[in-house]
Structure formats: structure tokens, C-alpha cells
Amino acid sequence: MAGSARELLESIREELAPLEGDNRLVPLIEKGDAPRSVFATIAGEESHICRSDWRSMHLLASRYEERNAREFFAGLAAGEGIALTKLPALAAAGGMDEDGLRAYEPMAGCQAYPAYFAWLAMNGEAADVILGVVANFGAWGDYCGRVARAMREKYGLDDEACAFFDFFAEPIPDAVEQAITAAQAGMDAGRGDERTAHRYGRLFQAYELMFWNTIADQLDC
Numbered sequence: 001m002a003g004s005a006r007e008l009l010e011s012i013r014e015e016l017a018p019l020e021g022d023n024r025l026v027p028l029i030e031k032g033d034a035p036r037s038v039f040a041t042i043a044g045e046e047s048h049i050c051r052s053d054w055r056s057m058h059l060l061a062s063r064y065e066e067r068n069a070r071e072f073f074a075g076l077a078a079g080e081g082i083a084l085t086k087l088p089a090l091a092a093a094g095g096m097d098e099d100g101l102r103a104y105e106p107m108a109g110c111q112a113y114p115a116y117f118a119w120l121a122m123n124g125e126a127a128d129v130i131l132g133v134v135a136n137f138g139a140w141g142d143y144c145g146r147v148a149r150a151m152r153e154k155y156g157l158d159d160e161a162c163a164f165f166d167f168f169a170e171p172i173p174d175a176v177e178q179a180i181t182a183a184q185a186g187m188d189a190g191r192g193d194e195r196t197a198h199r200y201g202r203l204f205q206a207y208e209l210m211f212w213n214t215i216a217d218q219l220d221c
Contacts, residue, residue, distance in 0.1 A: 005131065005183035008194060012135040012201040022209055025216035026143050032154030034219055039151070039161070040094025041215055043087045044104030045111070046164070049211075050087070052114035054080040056121035060129065068182035069126045075175055076133075079167075086164040093151070093161035109214030113207035120200065127186030128193060132200025134179045136208060137172070143212070145169035 028034040057077035061070045091101045120129050148165035151157040159166070186192045 005127070005180045005187055008187075008197060009131050009134060009180060009183070012131060012198055013138065015198065016135060016139075016201050016205050018139050018205065018209070023143060023212045025212040025219075026146050028216060028219065029147055030150045030154070032150070036155060037094045037096075038215065038219065039157075040091045040096035040100070041218070043091035043094065043096065043164070044101060045106055045211065045215070046090075047084070047087050047101055047104060048106045048111060049114045050080045050084045052111075053077075053117055054084075056114070056117045059121040060124075060126075063121075064126045064182075066126065066182055066185045068178050068185065069130065072130065072175065072178045072182050075178075083164060083167055086167060089160045090164045093155075093157050107214050107218075109217075110211045112210050113204070116203060116207050124200065125186060125192045125196070127183040127191060128197040128200055130179045130183045130186075131197040132204050134176055134183075135201035136204045137176065139205065140208060141169050141171060 025034070025038075029038065054077050057073045057080065061073035061077065064070055064073075088098050088101060091098070096104070120132070124132075144165040144167075148162045148169055151162045151165065183192070
């Protein structure tokens with residue numbers, strides 16, 4: 001793996017920058033054209049995703065000896081735990097109570113992302129997985145920020161309802177720096193592959209878009 005982890009991360013981000021129109025759901029929410037029930041659907045899907053990703057991140061943290069890699073994934077796992085606590089309010093904003101949230105049956109297209117992440121947790125090298133994950137932070141955070149704004153401006157929802165998206169919209173520069181340090185350690189040890197890191201980033205982005213667009217395809221609007 002040639003070059004620095006920082007340079008490789010930037011090259012993956014540039015290559016994978018999402019195009020306008022790739023995500024069909026967020027613009028519908030921004031216009032107020034999606035029904036309020038969409039927030040219950042997102043909460044239902046995320047109740048499965050967050051639990052799966054929490055386990056995957058703990059597994060990744062347990063697999064790697066390098067301190068920054070362990071702490072990076074452990075920190076992400078803690079974030080998923082916090083995010084889970086914010087889902088009942090998001091579901092309620094879409095008209096779903098906690099019993100409904102627990103009973104929600106997920107859609108395959110939305111669950112491709114956590115399924116792939118679970119595979120990476122078992123099989124991926126730390127440097128490659130970290131770079132693939134972090135390359136997608138910006139797009140995910142941007143989508144979350146846009147949804148949170150629209151929830152307030154178009155749907156009149158309060159801070160509690162928006163808390164899930166607010167949480168992920170906040171930039172986490174310390175975590176990114178820790179991730180770069182961990183990825184660099186893996187590269188320096190000869191563990192990892194530039195092509196593989198790009199592949200992981202590309203597939204993460206594709207599966208995330210599948211999440212949004214699967215929900216968009218279910219809407220009658």
C-alpha cells in the first residue's frame with residue numbers, strides 16, 4: 001500500500017463523492033414530499049442496523065492489537081449504542097410506538113449495509129476497513145444533517161424527534177485523526193491493500209445508497 005493513509009483516504013473520498021440524484025430519498029424529505037411515516041420506517045430499519053453494527057464494531061475492536069484501531073472501533077460502537085436510544089423518538093415522529101418499533105420487519109435492501117459490515121468485521125484488514133468506513137463519513141453526515149433540517153423546517157418536528165440525525169450529522173474530527181493513525185500503522189506493517197480499501201469504500205457507499213433508495217421506492221409520492 002503506497003503513500004500515506006491520509007492521502008489514500010482523500011483519494012477514496014474524491015473517487016466516491018456522491019452525485020446529485022444518487023440518493024432519491026433525502027431530496028423528497030427536503031421538499032416535504034415524503035409522508036411523515038418515512039421517519040418510522042427509517043427508525044425501524046436503523047433499529048436493526050445499529051444493533052448489527054454495534055456487534056460488528058466490537059468484533060473489529062477485539063481483532064486488532066494496535067491501540068488506535070481498537071479504540072477507533074470501540075468508540076464507533078459506543079456511538080451506535082447512543083444512537084439506539086434516540087430511535088423511539090424518531091419512530092414516534094412517524095407514528096410508530098415502541099411496540100411497533102420492536103415488531104418492525106426490515107427490508108433486504110436496507111440491511112445490505114450492515115450485512116456487508118459484518119462480513120468485513122470477520123474478514124477485513126484493519127487499514128482497509130478503517131479507510132473504507134471513514135471515506136463514507138462525510139456523505140452519511142451530510143445526509144443526516146439535511147434530513148434533520150428538513151424535519152424541523154418541513155415537518156415541524158422538535159429536537160427530540162431529530163436527535164438521531166443530529167447525532168450523526170456532527171463531524172467527529174478526533175475519530176478521523178485516530179482512524180488515520182490506525183490505518184497508517186497497518187500500512188506501515190504491510191497489512192492492507194490500496195485496491196481493497198477503495199473497494200470497501202465503494203461498496204460501503206453503494207450499500208448506503210441502497211438503504212435510502214430502498215425506502216424511497218416504497219413511498220407513494
